[in-house]
Amino acid sequence: MMQRIRTRYAPSPTGRMHVGNLRTALYAYLIAKHEGGDYLLRIEDTDQERQVEGAVEIINRTLEKTGLIWDEGPDKDGGVGPYVQSERVTAGIYMEYAKKLIEKGEAYYCFCDKERLESLKTVIDGKEITVYDKHCLHLPKEEIEANLAAGKPFVVRQNTPNEGTTTFTDVLYGDITVPNAELDDMILLKSDGFPTYNFANVVDDHLMGISHVVRGNEYLSSAPKYTRLYQAFGWEEPQYVHCPLITDENKKKLSKRSGHSSYEDLVEQGFVDEAIVNYVALLGWSPEDNNEIFSLQELVEKFDYHRINKSPAVFDMNKLRWMNGEYIKMMDPEKYYVRALPEVKKVITKPLDLKKIADLMKTRIEVFPDIAEPIAFFEELPAYDVSLYTHKKMKTDPEISLAILKDMLPMLEAQEDYSLEGLRASISAYIEQSGRKTGQVLWPLRIAVSGQAMTPGGAYEIMEILGKEESLARIRKGIEKLS
């Protein structure tokens, strides 16, 4: 009997979403939607100090823009709310469940202060490690009561045995067994009454009926503690899907802390939502066939989480750029123009046909900011060297170029029709009657009107956009330089 799949994305509102989080959100979404299940959004705002103003809005916006629409969440009650953990704290949910554990002897009050905890610290390889010594587990009942009555600050800790092992099962990694001695008595409830991430996760995932817990590989090592919690409660464990890490080029885990790109950073850098989603989906997963370009809908159809990889993947900006270029080429012209226009305006202030200029760049860029530099010559003819007029393959040099430009000048002065077609007609007629090669004529012309060896579009396109007056001025300037 197949249970209904329910997954959740449970971010903490601490800022922008980096791509690792985005991919976790995506996989959770795909796993649920592939089977027609539910996708929930739960806000894990249990750390008072790390709250960032507006972070929830960023999460909402990011999920909406990428199409990862949740079925239940803070704004969509599915009957298992609230979906914001701070509200669940107020409702007393975590305290209630913590007390159940205390009654069972699976958890205990701990009154140790910072100083005592500090003394438990050891430094190994430059890293601070604290292993709690179960000091408060052995407190006499009367002392606990007295402390509580006196209002002494406390935390609640999980009581893990020092012997034996704990085994949990991950869909991707199989059974993983860990010695219990490695599992320290983690804090369930903090002294401010808020739960820790770990405790809140277990309680909420259970209460919200989550069937598949999708999260990053960095949580693999804390999973056994969860198992102990589920067992302590007598709850059935969900399926775990620990996604492989996404790393930087140095194989280090992507993190905001290290200044790695967030989704919004990428958008600001000129990437397209669909391309980011598509690329990130392929980091750790591949379809049965060899396709690489997928819409979100296609991903929903094709995604099989059993094909998720186990090894970490390096985030390759190069390939993202390529993929982004593919998306830009496929992009709806109107949508393209909306994104392209601001980039065009960065370098063009003259009343030229900005649409035509933008269109020239559509197949030539990977990200939108690539637009500006190659089109700057439209605004103003750059200073250039006459050596540009020399091109071996086109069989042209300054002397030939001068002859050609002088030849064409009167003709172009007489011409009124500066449309692509008009220019093509008269110039190709000239080419024919002059007996010259197409390239030999067009090369100098393009150099004259653009001042650079490489341009988006050819001489016709450029002249059409520049218009008669400016085109002629640039050709005269070319003649002047060559004379």
Next chain:
RNA sequence: GGCUCCAUGGUCAAGUGGUUAAGACAUCGCCCUUUCACGGCGGUAACUCGGGUUCGAAUCCCGAUGGAGUCACCA
């Protein structure tokens, strides 16, 4: 350092005992083209090492090595 995970070209990645070890990005070359780009064609480039098991291992087992993650009143 303990524990855990991982290991196919520079990167992503297919591959589940017998393949000329796919494909994509990047890179290089050629073609197309008035340049560039697009597009097309082609090249270089990989199973970490050592033991097993087997008629036969990239594929299964063990070990080594390497890398990563984690060891907070952060998530």
